[in-house]
Amino acid sequence: MQQVQRSSLITQVTAQLREEIVTERWPVGTRIPTEVELCELTGTGRNTVREAVQALAHAGMVERRQGSGTFVMATSDLGGTLGKYFADAQDRDVTELRRTLEVTAAVLAAERRDAEDIRALTDALESRNRSWVKDSAEEAIAVDAKFHRAIVAASHNAIYLEFYDSLLPIIRQTMHHQVSAHGNDYYDEHAALVDAIVSGDAEGARVASSIFFDELGLSEQ
Structure with a gap:
């Protein structure tokens, strides 16, 4: 031996x-x-x-x-590689990519969410709103990013989730810049998005998810 x-x-x-x-x-x-x-x-x-x-x-x-x-x-070597690749991306480019991913994921989540997803989304929304009040900006943004990740997870598209995970560090970075520039807490918008997904309203989820990006100046042409 x-x-x-x-x-x-x-x-x-x-x-x-x-x-x-x-x-x-x-x-x-x-x-x-x-x-x-x-x-x-x-x-x-x-x-x-x-x-x-x-x-x-x-x-x-x-x-x-x-x-x-x-x-x-990241949950894979590929995800880690993608994260490094996007590390120096421009905020606008990352946000436009987020829009494509998150709006579609919200629609899929409304169509596919199950009881576990509903619990996760409800908990994530409560944590997000709590953190926004009592935590530092950096901590609140990290919790906010987890909320949006929960929506992608509820889409039950494994490729979407892995790709989103690879982007999380740069997503948090762009969110920090946007919060500094806009300062909007988006409480009602987040609540409307969860309500649409929970109720299975795919069109409502699409509209609610799009609002975040519309207010950042990324409205669809």
Whole structure:
């Protein structure tokens, strides 16, 4: 029997961490366990864990944030690659792409949502409105982005969701710029969007979702 090589051990741990992300036990936007916690979970040393996390960081699936920890950025290597590709995109280009994705996703969500989606959307709306009142702008925008992601998830289109996840970092960035410029809380608009999806009103969902982008000057020609 051959001894397990250190490189093989790193590969095994990387695969275990990747599985937690792919299966969304560690959802996009959440912080993964600390190095010490990962050592306990995997039964390996700190250097092994650090190199495994670094491999996922190189793939764009996680991001280290000084003083905050390591956060999930994408559910696949492809998503991470796309996220890097779009990192320097112009705000208007990203917002126009968001419109295409989110308006269609809202229509699909109204047609396909199930009881679990309805609970998730209702909770996401409450969290979004709460955060907008009591949290910092950065935290509120992160929660707002999760709300919009919940709508894409309710579309039950796996490709849409993976692509949207790859865009989340740049989406949050553009949302921050737009909040600074417009300062609109959009409470009623968010509520109307959820109501349309919950009631299965596809046309109402299309209109409600479009309103956000119309007010940013991206109305359809």
